[in-house]
Amino acid sequence: MTDRRTYIDIHVLQTVPPSNLNRDDAGSPKQAIYGGARRLRVSSQAWKRATRLAFKDDLGIPAGQLGTRTKRVSALLAARLADRAGLTAEAATRLSNALLAHELKLTAGKKAEESAYLMFFGRNQLDAIVGLVADRATELTALADDALAKAVAELPVRAQLTSKHPIDVALFGRMVADIPALNVDAATQVAHALSVHPVDIEFDYYTAVDDEKSREEDAGAAMIGTVEFTSATLYRFATLDVHHLAANLDNDIEATIHAVRAFMRAFVTSMPTGHQNTFAHRTVPSVVSYMVRTDQPVNLVSAFESPVRSRDGIAAKAALSLAREVNRTSTSFGLTPMTVASVYDPTSIAATGSRQDGDLITEVAQAFGPVSGLDESIEATIAAVRPRLDGSAALR
Structure with a gap:
C-alpha cells in the first residue's frame, strides 16, 4: 500500500x-x-x-x-463551431447556446454575449464539446428551437468538462454553485x-x-x-x-x-x-x-x-x-x-x-x-x- x-x-x-x-x-x-x-x-x-x-x-x-476563466463561454464555443463545422456566426451562436443551456444551465447575463457567471475550463474541453456535434452541426441548426433543445439534451456536454482538465484548473480548482458535479x-x-x-x-x-x-x-x-x-x-x-x-x-x-x-x-x-x-x-x-x-x-x-x-x-x-x-x-x-x-x-x-x-x-x-x-x-x-x-x- x-x-x-x-x-x-x-x-x-x-x-x-x-x-x-x-x-x-x-x-x-x-x-x-x-x-x-x-x-x-x-x-x-x-x-x-x-x-x-x-x-x-x-x-x-x-x-x-x-484554461480560461470567462463569462464568454458561448462566444468561444460558437467561434469553434463556426470554424470547424462551417456554420454562419448566427447559426453557430444558436447551437452554442443550446449546447450550454441544458446541462450547464448557462443563462444570459446582463450583456447578450455573456453568461450569468464565470466559468473556468480548458480550451481543449471546448474542442471536445465541438466534437460531439461537428459532424451533424448543419442538421442540428436546421431544427426548430424545441427540437434542437431536445436533440442536444441527449449529448454528454457536462462530461466533457469533468475530465482532461488543463493544469491550471487541476491546480486551482473550480466552483460552480449551481452544478456541484462540475466542481474541481x-x-x-x-x-x-x-x-x-x-x-x-x-x-x-x-x-x-x-x-x-x-x-x-x-x-x-x-x-x-x-x-x-x-x-x-x-x-x-x-x-x-x-x-x-x-x-x-x-x-x-x-x-x-x-x-x-x-x-x-x-x-x-x-x-x-x-x-x-x-x-x-x-x-x-x-x-x-x-x-x-x-x-x-x-x-x-x-x-x-x-x-x-x-x-x-x-x-x-x-x-x-x-x-x-x-x-x-x-x-x-x-x-x-x-x-x-x-x-x-x-x-x-x-x-x-x-x-x-x-x-x-x-x-x-x-x-x-x-x-x-x-x-x-x-x-x-x-x-x-x-x-x-x-x-x-x-x-x-
Missing part, C-alpha cells in the same frame, strides 16, 4: 521596492494586522492569477493547453503574502505637464494626483497536494509532473502587476525553499509573528528567523520534511547573527539543506516526488 499524502510546501522570502502590487477598493496597498503590527498583504488571488499568467507568458505553455477541488493552497515587518503607507504626489503648452502660457501642471505605495520583504507560502493533483489530471503521471514543475517555477518567479509601469517592482526572491512532506503542510509564517525590525536590512534576518522556525517545527512537533531543496545565501544570513559564522551556517543548512540554484532545486524535488506517484514508495 502506498502513502497517499505527498505535499510540496513552497516558502519564499522576497523583497519588493516601493510598489502597490495589490490594492484595495480605495487604491491603498492591502494590509493586515499580524503579531500586533500592521503588515503589507498581497492576496492569494492576486498571486494565483500572476502564476496562471506566467504559465503562458513566462513558461511558454501553449494557450490551447491551459483545488490541489493547491496559496496563503496571502505578508510583510515580515511593520509597514507604513506612503504617498507619491505626481504631476503631468502638457507638452504642447507654450512658454507664454501658465506653467501649471495639466494633471496632478497621488498614488499610495510601500516597500516590504514578503513571506510567501503555497502548498501543493501532489496526489490530489494527479487525481485531477486523470492519474496521468507525466501530466502531473509537468504541472508540478510548472507550478513550482511559476509561483516563485511570477509577480502581480498592480501599478507595474509606475514602480517597475519586479524582483527575484532572496530565499526559495521547497519542502516535500508526507504528514501535513506547514505554513511557517509564525517565524514572523514577532515582526523583524532593523535599520540595516530585513531579508537576511528574516531568512534566519525562517530557518529557526523550520528547525523548531521539526524538533518540537516531529514535522521533519522528507526532502528539502533551497535557493539561499548562507553567508549573508550568518552575517546577521552574533555567534560565529560557522555555527549559524550549520543551523541554516540544517533547515534549508545544501545550496542550489532554482533549476536544481526544482528537479531535486521532482526526483523525490516521482517515485511516490509511481507507487514505488512504501507506506510511511
